[in-house]
Amino acid sequence: MGKRIAVVTGASSGIGRASARRLAAEGFEVVCAARRTERIEELAAEIGGRAVTCDVTSAADVAALAEAAGPRVEVLVCNAGGAVGLDPVGAADADDWRKMFEVNVIGVQQTIRALLPAVTAGEGVIIAIGSLAGLAAYEGAGGYCGSKAAVHSLMVSLRLELWDQPVRVCEIDPGMVASDEFALHRFGGDADRAAKTYAGVANPLTQEDVADCVAFVATRPPHVNIDQLVVKPRAQAAAHKVDRSS
Known part of the structure; x- marks a missing residue:
């Protein structure tokens, strides 16, 4: 058997x-998938x-990804x-919501549908990166929270549908993560506004913390399914309750 294959969108x-x-x-041999070709080529080489x-x-694109990944994906x-x-429901731009649902929900569904035969053949695991926002809504994020709540429901449905198949279905829901681009993208490149997301929080999660969770889920024995893993920084008791005193 060749090297185990992992696909990351x-x-x-x-x-x-x-x-x-x-x-x-x-x-794992990792198939790095994203829109920015130069970045993923650098990562793949690394x-x-x-x-x-x-x-x-x-x-x-998703069909081409499935073909490139091959017949067996772990x-x-x-x-x-x-x-x-971060606009309230009454003032939000519907196009912004469409973008989020297209990527966060339809994109997940299309990817799973295309790769499912290979994951089944590999007796593998499907891991969706959800969010604490999908479990507890907060002001100004109805669209984002709604899209991540849809991901949660999608994964629950998928697990029920695949109950007799050799596929594990897992969801990781991070809380506050100081990712290098998430908040910056959310605020249209406004670095000052993005920085305020983490203002006063001593130690938000890092993207490496979440990657550790991905690796943990991916490397459990085949009979062990981590249905849902919620991970937050110690400073965050809930989506809306964060210690910003530092």
Whole structure:
């Protein structure tokens, strides 16, 4: 048998890039998928993986990803996603919501559908990167919270549908993560506003912390399914309750 294959979407930055590195360290050959070709080519060269340019909202791109990954995949990490804006429901731009649902929900579904035969053949694990926001909504994030709540429901449904198949279905829901691009993207490149997301928080999670969780889930014995793993920094008791005193 050849090297175990892991596919990571959204691998050009943040949790996806950290997860690709961590899985490579665990001995997987990682297929790094993202829209930014130059970034994933650099990452693939660094970790001995492969780069596949892929926009998860494109059915053709996702089909090409599945073909490139091959007939047997042991780990699929559906990480591509993000937040746009922090506007209240009554003032939110519907196009911003469409973008989030297209990437965060439809992108996950399309990726799973395309890779599922290979993951089944590999008796593998599907890991979706959800969010604490999908479990507890907060002001100004109805669209993002709603999209991540949909991911949670999608994964619960999938687990029930695959109950008799050799596939594990897992969801990782991080709380506050100081990722290199998440908040910056959310606020349209406004670095000052992005920095305020973590203001006063001594130690938010790092993207490497979440990658450790991905590796833990991916390397459990085949009979062990981590249905859901919620991980928060110690400073965050809940989505809305964060110690910012430092």
